[in-house]
Amino acid sequence: METVTITMKNPPALYLEADNVTPDGFAGKTAAQIAELSVHEGNTTSTLGKYFEISGNAGATAADTKIVVKGDVKKVKYLGMKMSAGEMVIEGSADLYVGAWMTGGKLLAKGNVEAFAATAMKGGELIVEGNAGNYLGAAYRGDWRGMSGGKILVKGNAGSDIGMYMTGGEIVVNGNVDVHVMTHAEGGKTIIKGNTKSKLGGQLVDGTIIVFGTIETMLPGYKPNGEVELEVDGVKALFAHYIGDMGERHKKKKGAIVYGNLYKKI
C-alpha cells in the first residue's frame, strides 16, 4: 500500500470543499497530479495544491492507497466522501460530511468530526477518536435512505439525530448522545455506552437501540417487554427490553408483527 500525506500549509479563508480527497480520487496519481485535483473555496474552484503540501504517490487502485491528512482541517468538508476502498487517516478535526456516502475502506479521524459524517454510508468503517456532530450515519436532507451498511465507532460523544432513517449497519458511541436516535429507521443497530436524552427511536419501523447509561425521557410509543440478558461488544449484562414505536407502521414476518427494539442496561 502506498501512502500519500497531505499537510495543510495555506489554510483557506472560507470553508473548503475537498470531495476529491479520497483513495478513489488519488488512485493512480503522482503527488504532482494529486496537487492538481480540484477543490472549492466558496464559489471559486482551485486546486488541492494551493492549500496542501502533498508528498508521496498513490497506489494503482483505491485499495492500494492510504491518505494521511495533517494540519488544521477544521474548515475542510467532505474528506473521504464516497470512498470505496483503501485507508484514510485524518490527524486532527474535520468539518462536515467526513466519510459521507462511503461504501468501503477504513477512515480514521483522530480528532472530532462535524455533522453529517457517514451520511448514507453503505459500507466500510469509520472510527472517530474524538466527538461526532449531529446526523451521524443519517440520511441526506429530505432523503429516506440513511446508513445502510458498514460500521461507525465514536470514542467520544455524538450529537443529535444520529442514525436517522438508518436501514442497516452499526453505530457505536462510547460516550453520550443528544436527542433523537434512529428516528424513522427501518433496520440497523445503534449502541450507546454513555447516557442519552430523549426521543430514542421516534417513528422507528425496525432496528435496535442499546443504551448502557441513562435515558432522560422515554418516548410514550415504547412498551416494556420484560428483561433479557445480552452480550454486547463482549460485555454480558441484563437489559430492560422495550418494543416500539407503537405509533408507527411495522412489517410482518411469518404472521407476527416485527417491532423495533430498545434495550436499556439495568
Place this chain on the structure above:
Amino acid sequence: MSEYIIKNGHVFDPVQGINGDKKDIAIKDGKIVDKVGSGAKVIDASGKTVMAGAVEIHAHIAGPKVNLGRIYRPEDKLFSCTPTKGMERMGGGASIPTTFKTGYEYAKMGYTTAMEAAMPPMFARHVHEEIRDTPIIDEGAFPVFGNNWFVLEYLKNHEIENTAAYIAWLLRVTKGYAVKVVNPGGTEAWAWGLNCLSVNDPVPYFDITPAEIVKGLLEANEYLGLPHSMHIHPNNLGNPGCYQTTLDTLALAEGMKAKNKFGRESVMHLTHVQFHSYKGTNWGDFESGAKEITDYVNKNKNITIDTGNVTLDETTTMTADGPFEHHLTGLNNLKWANCDVELETAAGVVPYIYSPNISVCAIQWAIGLEIPLMMKDPMRCYITTDHPNAGPFTRYPRVIKWLMSKKARDTQINAFKHKDKVLSQTSIGSLDKELSLYELAQMTRAGPAKCLGLGGICGGLKPGMDADVAVYNFNPDKPVANPDDIETAFSRCAHVFKSGVEVVKNGEIVGTGNKRTLWVNVKVNDNPQVMRDINEKFIKYYSMTQANYEALGHHFVPNPYALEVDATHV
C-alpha cells in the same frame, strides 16, 4: 435576423410527407422559407437527421406542485447540479429540474415547444412566473376544469353555453391554453375523503357524475372551437382493472366531431394512457390492457393519446389527482405532500422508484411501449413520460431507443428480475415492430402539433412555419450498430433552431432564443349570468380578490402569443 441553410440532411417531415429525402431547409426571419440568399450561413447536415423541433404535449414543468416537489425533495438535486457554463446558468434536479435546466434539457434534445399539463387557475401567476424563467422553449399551460365548482354547477344542469363562457373567461385571466380534466369529480370528492373510481360515481354535494362532467366539457370545447381538444386524465388512474374506466371515458366522445379552424380532428386527448391500461383485479394478477385500449383508439379517429412511458428511474410523482397520491403513499410509505386549491382543484406529490426488480414496475414499462407499438396511426399517439410521473422527460432518448430497436427492448426484458412475469402479463415479447424515423417525427412533432391546433405553426418544416429545426447526429443510411447509439444521438442535437435562432450547437446551449407563452384568447357573447356568478364566488368563497387572480402584464407573460378564437357567432 440571420439566414441559414441546412444542407444535405435526411429530412423527416410528415407535414409535407418527406420521408428521409436529402433536402435543404432554408431559414429566414424566424420562418422556414423556400430559398435564401447566397449570404446565408450554411449548416452541413450530410449524414444527419433533420426534423422540426419536437412538441411536448404533456409534462409537469412549471407551477406550484412542481415547486412543491423541488422544495420537499432536496435529495433530487444531490449530485445532479450543473454549474454555470458558457451561456447556461446553473441548474439542478434529476426528476424535478430547475426552470433553467428544464429549458436547456428540452432544447438539447431538439424540443422547442412544451405544454404544462395542469395549471391550478388560482396559481396561474406562479405557473407563468416559472414559464417566464424557463428559457428557449415556447410554453403553454392547461388550466384544470374537471373539479371546478363553476363547471360542476353549470354541467349539473347541462348548461353548455355558461360553461363555455366560464372557460373563455378563465383561459383569458389565467393565460391558459386548453381545457384540462384530471380525475373528473374525484379530486372534489377527495375534499370529502372520497374518490370517483368510475364514470358513474356521483360527486358528493354536487350530485353530478364524472360522465356528465366529461361529456359537458367535450361539448363546451367544441362549442368554443378551441385549438386543442379536451385533454383528460380519466378516473381510476393506476389501479388494476382501470382499463374498463378508460374505455368508459373514451366512449363518452363517441360520435362527436371536432369543430375548429386550427386543423385539429380529435375531440378528446386521453393522456398518459399507460397508467390507464391495466387489467387484472390486484397487483398479483396485474396485466396489460394495452390491446383493448389501442383497439378502441385505432377504431375511433376522434381520439388522440399520449403514452406515459415508465423509464425505470427514481422520480417524483405529482398530479392534481389528490386521492391517487394519498393511495400511492400508502403503497410505498414515502413522503407525501398534499395541497387543496379552494374551489378549483388539489394536488399531491410522492416520490416513487420504478425498480426493474419489481414485477409491477417492469409490467408498467412494457405497457408503455406496447401502446405506441400497437397504434396504427402514429399521428394520434404521442411519446411522453407524463414527466415526472412515469419518469423524467430527459429520458425521451431512451424511450426512443426502446421503440426503435427490438434488440434494445429484449436487452431490457432480459435484465428484469421477473422477466417471465413481464412476458406472461404483456405482449411486449411478441411485438417485432420498430418505429421508423418518419413515425417518430409523427409521434413527437407533426402529431402533437396538430392535436394542439398548432399544426400550421410548428411541428413541420413547410415554408411559412416557424423555423423550429432539430439536426441529429444520426445517419439513417447506416445500420444501427448498437441501440445505445440511438439514445446518444437523440440526447444531444448537432443543431437546434428555435424561431430561426440557433439555440443549440454540438449539444451545447448557444442562444436563449425568443421564448413565447402560448395562450388562447376566446371571444364569446356577453354572459351577465356567468360574470355575476364569478363575482359572487369571489366574494363568498375565494381567499383572494379577482384583482389578485389574473395573470397579466409583462411580469407574468412578457412575450405572449395568443391564438385568437371567435365564438361569438354561436
